[in-house]
Amino acid sequence: MSDLTYELIGQRLKTARELSGLTQSQVANYLGIRRENISYYENGTRPIDTITLSKLADLYGYSLTYFLKSEKEEDISSLSVAFRTEELSNEDLKVLAWAKRFARNLSSIKQLLEE
Incomplete structure (x- = not known):
């Protein structure tokens, strides 16, 4: 069993961001932080x-x-949604995050009901 490190979290963040089709700049704008901070998180520094x-x-x-x-x-399991990332506004990203969280919660409820 490996220890959880900032590097491991960062690797997973980078992979998840890339699979989502988002750039570091888009994510930074969504969070209201500098792009460099996203890079620091993803590098585990x-x-x-x-x-x-x-x-x-x-x-x-x-x-x-x-x-x-x-x-x-x-x-x-991650939730995939198809969209064109170059045209997304911060408001679009907020709606996208809400929709993914909502769908994950529904899936969790379904699993609980099936048990």
Whole structure:
């Protein structure tokens, strides 16, 4: 079992961002921070607070635990949505994050009801 490090969290953040089709600049604008901070998080050179990590998890369509577990799970489910990323506004990104969080919550409720 490997230890959870900022580098591991950063690698997962970068992969999730790239799979979402977003640039570091778009994510930074969405969060209201400098693009360099996104790079620092993704490189694991700076710690990321849980509020920011939670916002990124929502935006990318992943659960927060995906980024915080020391071992990568084989079947990590993310929510994929097709869109053109170069034309997205910050408001569009907020709606996208909300929709992904809502869909993940519905999926969790469904799983609970099936148990």
